[in-house]
Amino acid sequence: MTATARIALPPKLIPVFDGEADVRGAYGGRGSGKTRSFAKMSAVRAYMWASAGRSGQILCARQFMKTLADSSLEEIKQAIKEEPWLASHFEIGETYIRTIGLPGDVYYTFMGLDRNIDSVKSQARILLAWVDEAEPVTDEAWTKLIPTLREVDSELWVSWNPESKKSATHKRFRNSADPRYKIVEINFRDNPKFPAILERQRQRDLIERPEQYDHIWEGGFVTVMEGAYYASSLLAAKEHGRIGGYPLDPIMGVRAYWDIGGTGAKADHTAIWVCQFIGKEIRVVDYYEAQGQPLSTHLAWLRRRGYDDAYCVLPHDGASHEKIRDATYQSAIEDAGFECEVVGNQGPGAASMRIETARRMFPRVTFNEKTTEPGRLALGWYHEKRSKDDRDIGLGPDHDWSSHAADAFGLMCIHYTEPTSTDMPQIETNWVV
Incomplete structure (x- = not known):
């Protein structure tokens, strides 16, 4: 036997x-x-x-x-x-x-x-x-x-x-x-034998190290940097199902929030978040980023994706003549047939204001998962620059590859206006007696 x-x-x-x-x-x-x-x-x-x-x-x-x-x-x-x-x-x-x-x-x-x-x-x-x-x-x-x-x-x-x-x-x-x-x-x-000591550590990481939690415990990719501004917000969005299937609503207006780059191999990136304001929801449906390309390339992307009627919102430098010869970004976009608005310079502390506003608005933001991943990776990396000496002093947001997406996202949150009851769609009812 x-x-x-x-x-x-x-x-x-x-x-x-x-x-x-x-x-x-x-x-x-x-x-x-x-x-x-x-x-x-x-x-x-x-x-x-x-x-x-x-x-x-x-x-x-x-x-x-x-x-x-x-x-x-x-x-x-x-x-x-x-x-x-x-x-x-x-x-x-x-x-x-x-x-x-x-x-x-x-x-x-x-x-x-x-x-x-x-x-x-x-x-x-x-x-x-x-x-x-x-x-x-x-x-x-x-x-x-x-x-x-x-x-x-x-x-x-x-x-x-x-x-x-x-x-x-x-x-x-x-x-x-x-x-x-x-x-x-x-x-x-x-794991049926998952030990209690690891469960206690998992719970600590969930609270104390949210930016690392998904990678350490859920097998996710490293998508956020330790100390990133939006680490906990992105984790909460994932846990609450706000990253998933959120496609374009065909009856609602479309907005495109820009961070303006430039042309040339060493120019800053141009970043665009495409979203809709649906009641109190900020539905982010798409993300675009490119380096060194002319304005026509960015506008062509909007048209290819079906955003021909997108209302374009630019940061304050969209009204300057520094980026496009003999024209501003605003006028060039309007000449291409898009409605366009420039948000005024917010002055000293503008970056911090965008970050705090974005953190406050994050609970109402939803992301279409498949089309916004590159932008969400940038948000997960966007972090404070620290001094390299023993003092470890905060020097404000680090201007790196992630800051372009983060600036455009912050602009979107700053520009958002919460609808009042009179802004909500009205339903006409015909009573039959």
Whole structure:
């Protein structure tokens, strides 16, 4: 009679390890149980292969690994010790792990890809390669590692906490339609054994570090900078469902709020938020940003997107002659057939006024998720510049890539006027007696 061993896994990971696959993976935030689960399942595979008389190595890699202390060695040791039936089949030393007492011989090796990527080509008999903390792994590293998996049933396992859509790991694995890629998202709420101490830390981060919370615990990309002005506002908007499907209302007027850039490779960016004021809601339906392009390019975008009748609102420099030869931005936009208004100079403290007004107005702002992401990323980064000396003095908003979107957004919030009851649509009722 054959004994059956049971391995407890978070339910979301069960399909990942079921059946055949070339790549198995999981991504998400802290406390999901993915790292311990992958460590334990690697030992299960080692036991199965050694029991079947197979010999070879399980390569555990990370992009950065200066010493074994930076590797998955200790995680694998603990995962094996959690299963007494499994532990009896492994020899666990200070710097090594290998199967014992079985027909085959399977052992673990550990490697940092940033230092040894060329040597990976010479690795023999790799039955399994598990890359943990895989977010920073470069495309070059993936290109050299994957072809080393030459055994008939070799597999690649990948686990990571996402940071950027631009990462090679995200591009290569997360959106793959290959049926032999079994990859899932898993977060703390998917872990039945999520420990109480981590729950307390999660609650603290939710309150004290809202700008980091989504990335740390929900597996989101790094979209906000620590100390960003709108970090908590963006988190609240997401939690309350104000970032989602908010398309253009065809019967309501359209407004376009600008931050004016210029032409040339080194010019500031031009940013435009397209929105509608619907009752007390500020519905943001679109976002545009471009650098070094003439005014005609920006207006052409408005027309392509169907905003031919957008009411354009410009900051105070829209009435100056500095940006367009022999004309102002305002007059040029009006000559192109758009209605246009310039908001006067708010004087000293204008930037701070925009920020405070935007924070106050944020609870009534909704975002159409698919069309406003670049602008929301900028809002999540917009932050105060700090002095580099020991005093750490606040120097006001930092003028960087995010400030153009933030200035246009602040202009929108400053310009908004809350409707009164007489401003609301009136419904005519015909009584029939």
